Amino acid sequence: MELLSQVLLSCVFYFILTWYVKHKNQRQLVLHWPLIGVLPQLVLNMHNINVWLADVFVSLRTRTIHLKGPVFSKLEYLVTCDPENLRYVLKTNFTNFPKGPEFNEKFDVLGDGIFNADFDSWSTQREMAHSCFRSAEFRAFLADITRKIVQDKLIPLLILMASKGSSFDLQDVLSRFTFETTIAATYGRDSGYLSPEFPTNEFVEAVDNAEEAILYRFAVPAFVWKLMRWLKVGREKKYAEAWATADAFLGEFISQTREELLQGVETNTILAIYIKSPKQISDKFLRDSMLTFNLAGRDTTTVGLSWFFWLVCKNPHVEAKILEELGVVFSAKMNKAAAAGDEGNIQTRVWPWVFDEGDVKGLVYLHAAFCESLRLYPPVPLNSKGVLKEDTLPDGSVVRPGMQIILSHYAVGRMPWIWGDNCLEFKPERWIRDDGTLDLQLMSNLFAFSNGPRTCVGKQMAFTQMKLAAATLLFNFHIELVEGQSVSIKPSLVSLMNPGLMVRVKERGRGVR
Numbered sequence: 001m002e003l004l005s006q007v008l009l010s011c012v013f014y015f016i017l018t019w020y021v022k023h024k025n026q027r028q029l030v031l032h033w034p035l036i037g038v039l040p041q042l043v044l045n046m047h048n049i050n051v052w053l054a055d056v057f058v059s060l061r062t063r064t065i066h067l068k069g070p071v072f073s074k075l076e077y078l079v080t081c082d083p084e085n086l087r088y089v090l091k092t093n094f095t096n097f098p099k100g101p102e103f104n105e106k107f108d109v110l111g112d113g114i115f116n117a118d119f120d121s122w123s124t125q126r127e128m129a130h131s132c133f134r135s136a137e138f139r140a141f142l143a144d145i146t147r148k149i150v151q152d153k154l155i156p157l158l159i160l161m162a163s164k165g166s167s168f169d170l171q172d173v174l175s176r177f178t179f180e181t182t183i184a185a186t187y188g189r190d191s192g193y194l195s196p197e198f199p200t201n202e203f204v205e206a207v208d209n210a211e212e213a214i215l216y217r218f219a220v221p222a223f224v225w226k227l228m229r230w231l232k233v234g235r236e237k238k239y240a241e242a243w244a245t246a247d248a249f250l251g252e253f254i255s256q257t258r259e260e261l262l263q264g265v266e267t268n269t270i271l272a273i274y275i276k277s278p279k280q281i282s283d284k285f286l287r288d289s290m291l292t293f294n295l296a297g298r299d300t301t302t303v304g305l306s307w308f309f310w311l312v313c314k315n316p317h318v319e320a321k322i323l324e325e326l327g328v329v330f331s332a333k334m335n336k337a338a339a340a341g342d343e344g345n346i347q348t349r350v351w352p353w354v355f356d357e358g359d360v361k362g363l364v365y366l367h368a369a370f371c372e373s374l375r376l377y378p379p380v381p382l383n384s385k386g387v388l389k390e391d392t393l394p395d396g397s398v399v400r401p402g403m404q405i406i407l408s409h410y411a412v413g414r415m416p417w418i419w420g421d422n423c424l425e426f427k428p429e430r431w432i433r434d435d436g437t438l439d440l441q442l443m444s445n446l447f448a449f450s451n452g453p454r455t456c457v458g459k460q461m462a463f464t465q466m467k468l469a470a471a472t473l474l475f476n477f478h479i480e481l482v483e484g485q486s487v488s489i490k491p492s493l494v495s496l497m498n499p500g501l502m503v504r505v506k507e508r509g510r511g512v513r
């Protein structure tokens with residue numbers, strides 16, 4: 001009996017080995033094993049999934065790959081980096097590609113919030129979100145609080161770091177800045193997270209843990225994470241704890257804001273705008289919506305800023321051009337103030353100088369630099385859609401119900417056949433036409449904020465935060481990367497820098513420039 005099982009085992013090993021050797025050279029990057037499919041490779045490459053996918057597309061000279069999981073699982077992905085496919089899925093025939101139940105299941109902590117919603121529920125929520133984010137009151141409120149946080153918290157923290165002269169993780173500081181802005185914009189609260197003591201925050205930890213667990217849910221067959229959830233172990237245990245923490249925070253914010261509004265307090269926070277809407281809104285709906293905004297808006301903006309600083313610091317000629325553009329705005333303001341006889345005030349205000357939304361709105365080069373860093377490092381590197389009815393994508397790929405379509409924003413931004421042979425270079429100039437305006441045609445291949453009816457509702461909010469912070473920091477401080485650090489993309493739903501962004505800062509100097 002023992003001999004028989006040894007012979008059988010040897011046969012299985014021999015079969016797997018010969019199969020592997022035969023297929024290795026052909027499609028080494030995407031190896032479908034008998035029975036278990038592509039699962040080993042997905043698990044092995046999960047730590048570097050975006051780079052791996054981009055490599056696969058370039059090496060195999062393909063725009064779309066089909067990945068199948070174990071035969072007993074429902075794991076079947078069509079991964080694409082073809083802009084025509086992306087536009088078709090996100091825009092042209094978008095009703096055929098809902099998020100679907102599999103997506104909702106994985107993001108269940110967001111309940112029925114807009115991110116998880118499809119069809120009628122989605123369009124009602126989209127309308128609400130639009131009227132909030134586009135309202136003049138909210139935009140003015142957001143610009144105001146962002147400027148105040150930059151001025152009263154971010155700048156003083158950087159001055160302190162400059163005076164110490166030691167290195168620190170700029171991504172951590174930026175993440176504190178975006179958290180502070182998000183909490184102020186959503187609930188009107190001061191989180192205290194952007195203070196020199198670098199405090200911990202339970203809500204932040206909860207959101208981080210939830211994001212990690214959700215990513216893992218995408219990598220393994222559903223029964224694996226469901227079993228872990230049932231057993232309350234590993235990432236699923238942390239996910240459940242994160243869920244409870246988020247509920248506690250949100251419950252308190254909602255009841256406090258309802259109370260304040262009853263007392264006639266004037267406020268334009270996102271939560272207050274939602275409560276004031278003529279529709280009857282339940283606490284559960286508010287909880288799901290606010291958590292969605294907090295999850296969708298915070299890390300994404302941190303990432304957008306972190307990679308921007310990384311690229312700008314690595315490319316001093318780009319930094320010089322941004323400073324030149326900012327210098328023009330600054331001088332114009334100074335001249336205007338001088339003409340208005342505001343000299344005394346100018347002397348006290350020139351350092352540190354804090355830009356406002358109006359100052360940075362029309363800056364073409366700064367905007368182009370952000371487009372370029374969002375192309376190379378899209379904060380949401382992958383997007384996923386379900387399939388309602390069988391359909392054929394523009395490149396001829398057939399998709400069927402049960403499949404997940406994965407849109408690789410990261411790979412789209414790095415394909416030589418889209419951006420040219422210099423696609424890996426940081427070149428803001430590529431976004432600017434000869435007449436000095438932004439190339440809107442090229443924008444249609446930038447998927448960082450998605451495309452079509454489900455384009456990010458927080459895009460303007462993100463740009464306001466990113467541009468105000470970036471312009472003000474670059475203008476007042478010289479930011480220097482710590483030599484020799486090696487960074488990569490953290491395996492998460494958003495492309496955070498791993499392990500962080502170590503820098504030293506120096507004040508650029510006081511006095512009128």
Ligand code: HEM
Binds near residue numbers: 114301379383384
């Ligand atoms: C640089 C920053 C940001 C990036 C790169 C980004 C990116 C994206 C992307 C790619 C989507 C599409 C997701 C999908 O189709 O499932 C999306 C949707 C969304 N974003 Fe953003 N986002 C950013 C900032 C924000 C901010 C600040 C907020 C608001 C507070 C926000 C709120 C949302 C919401 C609510 C959706 C869902 C829209 C819908 O399904 O109709 N985002 N974002």
